[in-house]
Structures are given as C-alpha cells and as structure tokens.
Amino acid sequence: MNTATARGIVPAPIARQPWEMLIPLVLLTTFGGLVLYSAGGGAMQPFAQSHFIRFAVFSVMTAIIASLPREAVRVLTYPGYLVVLLMLLGVEIVGQVGGGSQRWLEFGPIRIQPSELMKPAVVLAMARFYETLPNGLIGTWRSAVPSGMLIALPIGLVLLQPDLGTSVAIAFGGVVVMFLAGLPLWWFMSAAGVAIAAAPLAYFFALRDYQRARVTTFLDPENDPLGAGYHIAQSKIAIGSGGIFGKGFNNGTQSHLNYLPEPHTDFVFATMAEEWGLIGGVFVLTMYALILRWGWKVASESQDRFCALLAAGATATIFFYIAINLLMVMGMAPAKGIPLPWMSHGGSSMMTNMICIGLLMMVNRWNAAAPRRGLTG
Amino acid sequence: MIKIPFLRDGPGRRAPLINASILRSTFERRAVLIGAVQGGIGVLLALRLGYLAIAENEKYRLESESNRVNLTLIPPRRGWILDRDGAPLASNRADFRVDLIPERLRNADDTVDRLGVLLALEPARIADIKDRVKTSRGFAPVEVASGLNYEQFAALSVRLPDLPGVVPQRGFSRFYPTASSVGHLIGYVGPASAEEYEKDPNPILITPGYKIGKDGLEKQFEKNLRGVPGARRVEVTAGGRIVRDLETREDVQGAPIRLTIDGPLQDYAARRIGLESGSVVVMDCQTGDLLCMASMPSFDPNSFSDGIGGVEYAMLREDERVPLRNKVLQGLYPPGSTIKPMHCMAFLRAGVKPTETIVCGGGRRIGNRFFNCHSSHGVVDMNKAIAQSCDSYFYHFAQAVGFDAVADMASLFGMGKQFELPVNSQFFGTVPNAAWKEKKFGRPWEPFDTVNASIGQGYYLASPLQLAVQSARLATGKAIKPRLIIDGKADEAPAFDFSPDNIAFIRQAMSDVVNGAGTARRAQLPLPDVKMAGKTGTAQVVSLSISDGRSGPWKYRDHGLFVFFAPFDNPRYAGAVVIEHGGGSGSAYPIARDVMTFMFDPQKGLDALRALEQQWGGTAQQRLEQRYAAYAAERGAAVKPAPRREQEIFDQVEAEARVAARQSEAIASDAIVPRDEANAAIPPADSTAPVAEPQPQSAPAPTPPQLEVSE
Incomplete structure (x- = not known):
C-alpha cells in the first residue's frame, strides 16, 4: 500500500484506509452471504439479501463512527453509556409491564437490543475510566470498584432478561480492559479461583433449567441425542461429513433437509463447513485471524491509554463472539445463542461487531494522524 | 518480554x-x-476442524447419509392358503390402513380420540386402541383400522402434520373369505408382540401393517407364508417429509400352501352345525386327506387380525360353547357306542364268530353283578349288536376276550394317539386299561371298568379327529394317516391283517345302522345310489341322578356322536360328527347325513341347509356378527381388555379344554346306566317342535336342537 501511495496510483484517502482488515472483512461477509444463500434454499431470500443490505447499512454507520473526533468521543462516552444503561432499564420496565421477558425496545420500525449496544459501550466506558484514573491508584480499591460497577450494572440488568450469553460477553470485554489496564495479576487469579469454586453453586442455584440442561448436555452429549444434545451432534455431523472439499455449494443435506438447527444463525459455520469443507473452514479462520491481528496492531500502535484499551477491548469483544460460536459448533462449548460475526444472519450481532470495527478504525485514524510519541499517556 | x-x-x-x-x-x-x-x-x-473433517469424516459422512436416507420396509404379501382345488381359504386384500407408533405420539389419548372421530370408530374399538397404546412397548406399532375407504384415507393424510406417530399407508391385509368357518383351522394373523420382536429382532416385525401367524396353520407355516419384504429408500427431512424416492425394491410374496381341505365342504359343515357346539371331520379314505375339520361356534379370524378387541374377547370367553376352542383337536369326549364296530373287530380277531349270540334281557350279568343295557334286545349276534347298539353284547365279549385285547385294537386304530399334523395343539385322549388305571389312580381294574370301557364310556376319551381316523381305518382296513397339506402324493397306507370277510361284515353291520334295522335310520342319504354306513353314540357326562341327558342344563346333557363312511361297500369318505351336549346321537347323525349329501350332491345339501338357516336366523357368520352387535350394545363399556399376549389366550383355552375333557371322569368310578341310543324317548310327533325349557346361561340362548328321531 505504501508503494502504491508512493507511486500515486491510488488516491491518498483510499490508500489511507486499513485494507489489511477491510479486504478480509468484505471477503468474509460475502462468503457469509453465499452460505446464507444456500441456507435459504438456494435463494437470496430470506437470508442472503438482508445480510448484504445490513452490511451496507452498518458500513455507513461504521464510517461515521470511524470519522468521529477524539474529543467528541471522550465527552460522549459516559453519557452514551448512561443512555444505553437506561435503555436496558427500559427493557426491564417494558418487559414487566408487558408481562413477559423481552430483550429489545421498539422505536417505530427499528427494534434495538440494548444489551448488544452495551458491549462496545462498556468497553468505551472502561477505557475512559482507566484513562482518567491516576496511575498511582492502580492496584488500590479505587482502580477496581468504580469500574466493577460499570460492568456489574449492565450485567445485572441483562441477567434479569435473562440472557446469560450476552452478560458473559459484556463481562469478558470489561474484564479484558481491566486486565490490560494493569490491575494486579493476583486479583484476576483469585477471582478465577473463586469463580471455579463457585461454579457448582451457580450451577445448582443460579442457573435456570434450560441453562443447566445446556451444561449437562455439553459435558455428556451422547446422553440425550434427540434432545438438547441433538443440535451439537447434528452440527458435528455437518462439519465432519463435509470432509476436506465439502459437498459443494447448495448441496448440503444436513442444512437443506433441516437436520441442522438454525442453519442460518448459530450454526452457520456448520452449514458452511458441510458445503465448503475444511478449505472453507480454514479460509474463515484465516479471515478472522487477519481481522483480529489488525485489531491488536491498532491497539499496540495507539498513542494513549484510552485508545489502546478501547482498541484492545473492541478486539476482545469481536473475538469473544467468534471463539464461543466456533467452540460451540465444533462441540467444545455449551450451546448458546451467540452468532458468528459477519456470517450469521441477524442484525444485532452485525451491529455490535460493526460498531467495534468502527471504533477500531477510528482509533486507527487517530493513530495515523498523530503517530505515537513515546511514553506519554 | x-x-x-x-x-x-x-x-x-x-x-x-x-x-x-x-x-x-x-x-x-x-x-x-x-x-x-x-x-x-x-x-x-x-485442529478440531481438521480432526472432524479428516479423521472423523468417514463416520460423520455415514451419519449424515443415515440422517438423509430413510429405509422403509414394505411388508411382504403373505402367501395364500388354498384348499385342495386351489380356491383361497386365506388371501390378501389391498386396502388402506392406519397404524400408530406409540413412542412418537405427542398426546396418545387425544390422538386416538381424533382418529376415532375422523374414521368413525366404535367406542369399544377406541378403548381397545388406547389400552393397547398404553401397554405396548413404544416401538411396536398398534393398528387403528384397516380396510378404510379412499375418502377416509385422504382425510387423514391431510391432517398428518398435526398427528405425529400416525402412519397411514396402502397395504394388504389378510382376508378369510369363509370367516368363522375356518377360524380354528387356519388361525389368524396379528402384529408381532414385543416378546416376539425381542426373540427375532428383525425390523420387519415392527413395520406397521406387518402381521405374523398367531394361531393354527397361519402360525405353523409362518416361515413359508412370510415372504421377503420390499424396501423403499427415500430422502427425508428431519421432520420426516419425503423429498424424493431414491430406490424401490418390490416385495416377494410368500409361498402358498395347499391344504387337503375341501373349502366348500368345510364351510358347509361349519354352517350345518348350526346352533350346536361341535365339530365335523371328514377324511378321504384312500389318501387320508382331511377334507373338513369344522369346529363351531368359532371366531372370525378377519376381525382378530387387527388385534382381539376387548368386547369381542369377553363375548367369546363368556360363551359356554367355548368358541375359542378347536374342538376337532382339543375336544375330548367319551366315544360312547361309536367305537363298538371297532371293538367288534377286536372280538373277531380274538376268534369270536359273528354268528355267536348272547341274550340281552335289558342288561347282562357280568361276574356277580348285573349291568344294564339301554333296551332289552333278546337274542343278539354281532350284526344286531352293532345295528341296535346292544350294550350287553359288548359287556359279555369284552369280558370274554379281556379288555386289554380290545384296548390294543383301539390303539391300532389311532385312539389315544397323536397324528403327525401341522397343528399347534392336539389332545391324545385315553384308552383305559388296567396298567393305565393303576398308574393314574392307584386302583385296580374292576369288572365295571371293562363294562364301561366296552361301550366307550368310563375313562375312555377320544377327539373327533381320532374318531374320524378310526372310522376310516375300519372302513378300509388300512392304517390311514390323516394328512392336512398337499405336498406330493399321499403314501399308500399299509393294510391291517384283517380278513376281507371281517371288513365286509363290519361294513354291512354299520350300513344296517343307517339303512337297516338300526339306530340311525333317519341318517339315510337322500340319494338313490349312495349308501352311508355309520354308528351312533351317546356319551353320558353326568350320572342319571343329575340329569336325564336330554333336558335341563346344557352342560349336563349327553354328547351326541356319529361316525360314518360312504359309500358303505366301497368307502371313499369317512368321518365323525361330535355335538357337545347335543342330548344324544340324534343331534349328530342328521349333520353327518347332510354333510355327506353335500359331498355327493351339493345342491341337495345346500337346499337342506338353507331351510335350517332360515330357522336359525342366518349363517354362522351372520349370527356371530348379530351376537357381537347385541353384546357390544349391552356390555360395551364394562369389559376387561383382552390379554396382551396371544399365548395367554391359548394357554387358558387349552387348560380349560383339559378340565372339560375330565367332566365324564366323575361317573367313571362306577358302571354307567346307558341311555337309549336313538333318543326314542322323545315323542316322534314333537320332533320338530321347540322344546320349552329353562335357559340358565346368560348368553343368547340358541333355539333347542332339532332332534331327529328314528321310529
């Protein structure tokens, strides 16, 4: 790219864009669209078309986010967090009034899932918090309690919905930021120890029956081949039967004959692997690796703490989706409704991931505009 | 770092x-x-992706194939069961049917109720299905209905998405054209039970619509009749919707079996038994072919093939005429006077001359005791002893030659023996002798035992089949063996060492029973050129103090028996008729006469039957259906379900048959007071008028037997 710029073939505004991420992203989304085309029975409707439209719409949003000025973001971070938190509260209230659990708010034709917005919002708020926290207070209670509250409040609200997967995703983004902010390592180790000790208690007292069933099914999938374990078993059959080269585009039997549950959302990777085989799987993994590697590069090139933590947190949030979804479809994690970024059909996850990409591009632009100046914070 | x-x-x-x-x-x-x-x-x-896609590829490819491809077995059409002329006694009918797979039902009772409305099933049938769904193992299909018309089938098919576990299909079901006439002989088919499936875990056994033989010949020849299932490979969705056919292999129909039975004769005899409870056996004297083995009342094997309904079973169980018992093989009766010609053969062999006489003065002194005869016959030779059934003659000569010699002859004639026949259960009966009595009761043989046994009473027991065989052997002087299946030519039966004169003598004497001055003159065939020979028998089951044998409670009345062959001088057919509690031989020989008439002149035989059936209220099958309808209307709601395992039914029927066979044992501990062979006690003038008498049993009362009386 640099050479291209030097030769003046490509105009500078275009050459400036992070193509090392954008190309894999577009390839991945297009590939996802192809898989959804097949999952839709070999038609653009009902999945592929809306997938592409959403990607186009959210790309505009991403571009807008990417062009936000640094000061505006710093100023708007906490109010933005607060707004999303109020929306989460709103979900609870509407849910109570409506007499049923729901996860979204409706504004005319648009349906917003505030818990999704909360993932980048928490990362932003945490980055902002640690930016303003005086260095000397790291390691004291003041470095942990306020930020802990920033995570705990939304998690509590999301758990009430109840949505365990999203609350874990929010926690993951927040904790990664805390970790990178330099909080004492033994805090994390003790927390992990407590979590391991508390897991059985949580299993028996905190989890709902269907969540408990997911855990037991994961631990022993053969136990219930036609019940909850059916999903994971069918997903493994789809992936394994694809072999190296797959059954061919539109020839997947597991997805086309409905053996694979949710072939267009949670199990889109299995739908893909059945038709495209190991080759397709390696391609998808490679694209994700390129995108995430770029994310970390942006984080490490950041000049200040806010940018570094924001970029790392956004990357971690994207990673969380990918890892949990792929572990699940390959039978290594409990089944949970976490979609695969840019491949699964669905607006909410697309929005969250595109916001993360927008934040990363924004930081990347700031980095390019003001190269790192050494040890300033 | x-x-x-x-x-x-x-x-x-x-x-x-x-x-x-x-x-x-x-x-x-x-x-x-x-x-x-x-x-x-x-x-x-x-790595995980690579492992799944490469190392486990083979396994998952198979699993994906087995997901996608559904193999449906097509039940093979069962082999036909044919009569000796190739007419079907059991065939297959193409029809629409519906089955349930209990383990796939979401709400069993609700589904059955909905099917009941859709298919307009009777309440009793719905109750049966619910009961069967509850007690069946989940994988074994339960039949809801068969023989549906196309409209019902189509109405059901469109509702299938809401009715998981309901399997409608086109198929074949077993059909018995003569229904109850062949019930005991052919048996019936039904779905395999869970036990049968565990013994032979062949998936065809739990394919809806597949039936196996449960009783009779259907069970005996299961392997021949079964055939080879076809298969259809289809691509299906997870929801079970068929996407397309991949491959179909046709079924191979089971091999037919051809019986020696003469279908029309079997049907005729079964119907001719009428309201009585009894059996008719007819054999071919040359080959031993069993032409007819009718046992009535019976059940309708057509209605058993979709499972034995609770109401139906209760009705059959409560009937004291035991419709579930095959009386040809499982009915044991004291043979009474029917074995007298055979005993004469024993006397002849022991050197008694046919012309030797005794004097019957209403009985005869044997040892120091006087034993009664049913009549006072005066001077009696062998011919008169057979024709008029003089008991005194047999008391005397059995005592003279020793009963062991008579018993040996009885064994030679097949009494107390089983025959090599493809049947599930065959009772042997008893030919008593001293050794047997000692072993069984620990008591010595007494003169009155000889007296009782010499006239076919006491401990003597025979099945109708044995009586028919002994009649055929007597008629031909050959060791005729009964045969039920036509497989190649029948073996030539070895001849006994009887002199032709003796054989001719017995034939003549038995002809005189019917055509001369005998006890069964009303049994003469209404044919100019064929004369039937026979011997009447009246077997007492209780002592005279309980019943006179002709009236009163049904189960105390005498059995009526008749053995016969025809034509008398060149026997072609032989047989036996046994009417349980018919009140004497007068209930038996008219049936034999009509059956033999039908044999030689079917039209004449049918004319006689039609007249009778008008009095009785229809054919046997029609009456069975009327009774069922009446019973179901009365008792429908309050019956216990039929046993789930057919074997329980068979065991119960057999056990009860054994108990019933011992009824006459009670009076065997002393001498019998014989009754009049020909029932002359009933006034001839009243012979066609119904005899008014109380009917203690709750089962619909048959009109009293039409006794025919000789003058």
Missing part, C-alpha cells in the same frame, strides 16, 4: 511507584499474552 514478572505484582509486594511507562509495558505484555491465548484458541479450532 513475557517473563514471570507479573508475579512481582503479587500481594506480598508493594509496587513502589506506578507510572505511565510501567502501565504501558504491562499493557503490552498482557496484550501479547491475550493475543497468544486467542491465537492458541484459533489453532485449537483449526
């Missing part, structure tokens, strides 16, 4: 000063760590 140095942040140490550069380097180190963990997970995912 990544050294253990994070650990120095441990609780034990105070970091002296935390500045931006330390935080930055912590960030970088930790970022590398998280990146490494993420990369590690990425590698793990790639």
Whole structure:
C-alpha cells in the first residue's frame, strides 16, 4: 500500500484506509452471504439479501463512527453509556409491564437490543475510566470498584432478561480492559479461583433449567441425542461429513433437509463447513485471524491509554463472539445463542461487531494522524 | 518480554511507584499474552476442524447419509392358503390402513380420540386402541383400522402434520373369505408382540401393517407364508417429509400352501352345525386327506387380525360353547357306542364268530353283578349288536376276550394317539386299561371298568379327529394317516391283517345302522345310489341322578356322536360328527347325513341347509356378527381388555379344554346306566317342535336342537 501511495496510483484517502482488515472483512461477509444463500434454499431470500443490505447499512454507520473526533468521543462516552444503561432499564420496565421477558425496545420500525449496544459501550466506558484514573491508584480499591460497577450494572440488568450469553460477553470485554489496564495479576487469579469454586453453586442455584440442561448436555452429549444434545451432534455431523472439499455449494443435506438447527444463525459455520469443507473452514479462520491481528496492531500502535484499551477491548469483544460460536459448533462449548460475526444472519450481532470495527478504525485514524510519541499517556 | 514478572505484582509486594511507562509495558505484555491465548484458541479450532473433517469424516459422512436416507420396509404379501382345488381359504386384500407408533405420539389419548372421530370408530374399538397404546412397548406399532375407504384415507393424510406417530399407508391385509368357518383351522394373523420382536429382532416385525401367524396353520407355516419384504429408500427431512424416492425394491410374496381341505365342504359343515357346539371331520379314505375339520361356534379370524378387541374377547370367553376352542383337536369326549364296530373287530380277531349270540334281557350279568343295557334286545349276534347298539353284547365279549385285547385294537386304530399334523395343539385322549388305571389312580381294574370301557364310556376319551381316523381305518382296513397339506402324493397306507370277510361284515353291520334295522335310520342319504354306513353314540357326562341327558342344563346333557363312511361297500369318505351336549346321537347323525349329501350332491345339501338357516336366523357368520352387535350394545363399556399376549389366550383355552375333557371322569368310578341310543324317548310327533325349557346361561340362548328321531 505504501508503494502504491508512493507511486500515486491510488488516491491518498483510499490508500489511507486499513485494507489489511477491510479486504478480509468484505471477503468474509460475502462468503457469509453465499452460505446464507444456500441456507435459504438456494435463494437470496430470506437470508442472503438482508445480510448484504445490513452490511451496507452498518458500513455507513461504521464510517461515521470511524470519522468521529477524539474529543467528541471522550465527552460522549459516559453519557452514551448512561443512555444505553437506561435503555436496558427500559427493557426491564417494558418487559414487566408487558408481562413477559423481552430483550429489545421498539422505536417505530427499528427494534434495538440494548444489551448488544452495551458491549462496545462498556468497553468505551472502561477505557475512559482507566484513562482518567491516576496511575498511582492502580492496584488500590479505587482502580477496581468504580469500574466493577460499570460492568456489574449492565450485567445485572441483562441477567434479569435473562440472557446469560450476552452478560458473559459484556463481562469478558470489561474484564479484558481491566486486565490490560494493569490491575494486579493476583486479583484476576483469585477471582478465577473463586469463580471455579463457585461454579457448582451457580450451577445448582443460579442457573435456570434450560441453562443447566445446556451444561449437562455439553459435558455428556451422547446422553440425550434427540434432545438438547441433538443440535451439537447434528452440527458435528455437518462439519465432519463435509470432509476436506465439502459437498459443494447448495448441496448440503444436513442444512437443506433441516437436520441442522438454525442453519442460518448459530450454526452457520456448520452449514458452511458441510458445503465448503475444511478449505472453507480454514479460509474463515484465516479471515478472522487477519481481522483480529489488525485489531491488536491498532491497539499496540495507539498513542494513549484510552485508545489502546478501547482498541484492545473492541478486539476482545469481536473475538469473544467468534471463539464461543466456533467452540460451540465444533462441540467444545455449551450451546448458546451467540452468532458468528459477519456470517450469521441477524442484525444485532452485525451491529455490535460493526460498531467495534468502527471504533477500531477510528482509533486507527487517530493513530495515523498523530503517530505515537513515546511514553506519554 | 513475557517473563514471570507479573508475579512481582503479587500481594506480598508493594509496587513502589506506578507510572505511565510501567502501565504501558504491562499493557503490552498482557496484550501479547491475550493475543497468544486467542491465537492458541484459533489453532485449537483449526485442529478440531481438521480432526472432524479428516479423521472423523468417514463416520460423520455415514451419519449424515443415515440422517438423509430413510429405509422403509414394505411388508411382504403373505402367501395364500388354498384348499385342495386351489380356491383361497386365506388371501390378501389391498386396502388402506392406519397404524400408530406409540413412542412418537405427542398426546396418545387425544390422538386416538381424533382418529376415532375422523374414521368413525366404535367406542369399544377406541378403548381397545388406547389400552393397547398404553401397554405396548413404544416401538411396536398398534393398528387403528384397516380396510378404510379412499375418502377416509385422504382425510387423514391431510391432517398428518398435526398427528405425529400416525402412519397411514396402502397395504394388504389378510382376508378369510369363509370367516368363522375356518377360524380354528387356519388361525389368524396379528402384529408381532414385543416378546416376539425381542426373540427375532428383525425390523420387519415392527413395520406397521406387518402381521405374523398367531394361531393354527397361519402360525405353523409362518416361515413359508412370510415372504421377503420390499424396501423403499427415500430422502427425508428431519421432520420426516419425503423429498424424493431414491430406490424401490418390490416385495416377494410368500409361498402358498395347499391344504387337503375341501373349502366348500368345510364351510358347509361349519354352517350345518348350526346352533350346536361341535365339530365335523371328514377324511378321504384312500389318501387320508382331511377334507373338513369344522369346529363351531368359532371366531372370525378377519376381525382378530387387527388385534382381539376387548368386547369381542369377553363375548367369546363368556360363551359356554367355548368358541375359542378347536374342538376337532382339543375336544375330548367319551366315544360312547361309536367305537363298538371297532371293538367288534377286536372280538373277531380274538376268534369270536359273528354268528355267536348272547341274550340281552335289558342288561347282562357280568361276574356277580348285573349291568344294564339301554333296551332289552333278546337274542343278539354281532350284526344286531352293532345295528341296535346292544350294550350287553359288548359287556359279555369284552369280558370274554379281556379288555386289554380290545384296548390294543383301539390303539391300532389311532385312539389315544397323536397324528403327525401341522397343528399347534392336539389332545391324545385315553384308552383305559388296567396298567393305565393303576398308574393314574392307584386302583385296580374292576369288572365295571371293562363294562364301561366296552361301550366307550368310563375313562375312555377320544377327539373327533381320532374318531374320524378310526372310522376310516375300519372302513378300509388300512392304517390311514390323516394328512392336512398337499405336498406330493399321499403314501399308500399299509393294510391291517384283517380278513376281507371281517371288513365286509363290519361294513354291512354299520350300513344296517343307517339303512337297516338300526339306530340311525333317519341318517339315510337322500340319494338313490349312495349308501352311508355309520354308528351312533351317546356319551353320558353326568350320572342319571343329575340329569336325564336330554333336558335341563346344557352342560349336563349327553354328547351326541356319529361316525360314518360312504359309500358303505366301497368307502371313499369317512368321518365323525361330535355335538357337545347335543342330548344324544340324534343331534349328530342328521349333520353327518347332510354333510355327506353335500359331498355327493351339493345342491341337495345346500337346499337342506338353507331351510335350517332360515330357522336359525342366518349363517354362522351372520349370527356371530348379530351376537357381537347385541353384546357390544349391552356390555360395551364394562369389559376387561383382552390379554396382551396371544399365548395367554391359548394357554387358558387349552387348560380349560383339559378340565372339560375330565367332566365324564366323575361317573367313571362306577358302571354307567346307558341311555337309549336313538333318543326314542322323545315323542316322534314333537320332533320338530321347540322344546320349552329353562335357559340358565346368560348368553343368547340358541333355539333347542332339532332332534331327529328314528321310529
């Protein structure tokens, strides 16, 4: 790219864009669209078309986010967090009034899932918090309690919905930021120890029956081949039967004959692997690796703490989706409704991931505009 | 970079000063760590993907195929069961049917109720199905209905998406054209029980619509009749919707079996038994072919093939005429006077001359005791002893030659023996002798035992089949063996060492029973050129103090028996008729006469039957259906379900048959007071008028037997 710029073939505004991420992203989304085309029975409707439209719409949003000025973001971070938190509260209230659990708010034709917005919002708020926290207070209670509250409040609200997967995703983004902010390592180790000790208690007292069933099914999938374990078993059959080269585009039997549950959302990777085989799987993994590697590069090139933590947190949030979804479809994690970024059909996850990409591009632009100046914070 | 140095942040140490550069380097180190963990997970995912797609590819490809491809077995059409002329006694009918797979039902009762409305099933049938769904193992299909018309089938098919576990299909079902006439002989078919499936875990056994033989010849020849199932491979969705056919293999129909039975004769005899409870056996005297083995009342094997309904079973169980018992094989009766010609053969062999006479003065003194005859016959030779059934003659000569010699002859004629026949259960009966009595009761043989046995009473027991065989052997002088299946030519039966004169003598004497001055003159065939020979028998079951044998409670009345062959001088057919509690031989020989008339002149035989059936209220099958309808209307709601396992029914029927066979044992401990062979006690003038008498049993009362009386 640099050479291209030097030769003046490509105009500078275009050459400036992070193509090392954008190309894999577009390839991945297009590939996802192809898989959804097949999952839709070999038609653009009902999945592929809306997938592409959403990607186009959210790309505009991403571009807008990417062009936000640094000061505006710093100023708007906490109010933005607060707004999303109020929306989460709103979900609870509407849910109570409506007499049923729901996860979204409706504004005319648009349906917003505030818990999704909360993932980048928490990362932003945490980055902002640690930016303003005086260095000397790291390691004291003041470095942990306020930020802990920033995570705990939304998690509590999301758990009430109840949505365990999203609350874990929010926690993951927040904790990664805390970790990178330099909080004492033994805090994390003790927390992990407590979590391991508390897991059985949580299993028996905190989890709902269907969540408990997911855990037991994961631990022993053969136990219930036609019940909850059916999903994971069918997903493994789809992936394994694809072999190296797959059954061919539109020839997947597991997805086309409905053996694979949710072939267009949670199990889109299995739908893909059945038709495209190991080759397709390696391609998808490679694209994700390129995108995430770029994310970390942006984080490490950041000049200040806010940018570094924001970029790392956004990357971690994207990673969380990918890892949990792929572990699940390959039978290594409990089944949970976490979609695969840019491949699964669905607006909410697309929005969250595109916001993360927008934040990363924004930081990347700031980095390019003001190269790192050494040890300033 | 990544050294253990994070650990120095441990609780034990105070970091002296935390500045931006330390935080930055912590960030970088930790970022590398998280990146490494993420990369590690990425590698793990790639390895896992490779493992699933390469190492386990074979396994998952098979699983994906077995998901996609559904193999449906097509039940083979069962082999036909043919009569001797090739007419079907059991065939298959193409029809629409519906089955349930209990383990796939969402709400069993609700589904059955909905099917009941859709298919307009009777309440009793719905109750049966619910009961069967509850007690069946989940995988074994339960038949809801068969023989549906196309409209019902189509109405059901469109509702299938709401009715998981309901399997409608086109198929074949077993059909018995003569229904109850062949019930006991052919048996019936039904779905395999869970036990049968466990014994032979062949998936065809739990394919809806597949039936196996449960009783009779259907069970005996299961292997021949079964055939080879066809198969249809289809691509299906997870929901079970068929996407397309991949491959179809046609079924191979089971091999037919051809019986020696003469279908029309079997049907005729069964119907001719009428309201009585009894059996008719007819054999071919040359080959031993069993032409007819009718046992009535019977059940309708057509209605048993979709499972034995609770109401139907209760009705059959409560009937004291035991419709579930095959009386040809499982009915044992004292043979009474019917074995007298055979005993004469024993006397002849022991050197008694046919012309030797005794004097019957209403009985005869044997030893120091006087034993009664049913009549006072005066001077009696062998011919008169047979024709008029004089008991005194048999008391005397049995005592003279010794009953062991008579018993040996009885064994030679097949009494107390089983025959090689493809049947599920065959009772042997008893030919009593001293050794037998000693072994069984620990008491010595007494003169009155000889007296009783010499006239076919006492402990003597025979099945109708044995009586027919002994009649055929007597008629031909050959060791005729009964045969039920036509497989090649019948073996030539070896001849006994009887002199032709003796054989001719017995034939003549038995002809005189019917055509001369005998006890069964009303049994003469209404044919100019064929004369039937026979011998009447009246077997007492209770002592005279309980019943006179002709009236009163049905189960105390005498059995009526008749053995016969025709034509008398060149026997072609032989047989036996036994009417349980018919009140004497007068209930039996008219049936034999009509059956033999039908044999030689079917039209004449049918004319006689039609007249009778008008009095009785229809054919046997029609009456069975009327009774069922009446019974179901009355008792429908309050019956216990039929046993789930057919074997329980068979065991019960057999056990009861054994008990019933011992009824006459009670009076065997002393001499019998014989009754009049020909029932002359009933006034001839009243012979066609119904005899008014109480009917103690709750079962619909048959009109009294039409007794025919000789003058």
